[in-house]
Amino acid sequence: MRTPAVAxxxxLDPxxxxxxxxxxxxxxxxVVDEGALVGIVTLQDVLRxxxxxGPS
Known part of the structure; x- marks a missing residue:
């Protein structure tokens, strides 16, 4: 875990x-909203x- 934590x-856009x-x-x-944890975003979420x- 990173100190201090990054939230x-x-x-925030991708x-x-x-x-x-x-x-x-x-x-x-x-992911925080008004100081409360509302979720977690992963690199895989961003890539989606x-x-x-690819070929069309």
């Missing part, structure tokens, strides 16, 4: 989430938001 707000994960070296971040690439 993100729920309205690009910012990816940047935060890269900057901190973590693949999962707690990207459009599929």
């Amino acid at each position: 993100v707000p729920g309205d 690009a910012e989430l990816t940047r935060c994960m890269n900057d901190t070296g973590v693949r999962a971040l707690p 938001t990207l459009p599929a690439s």
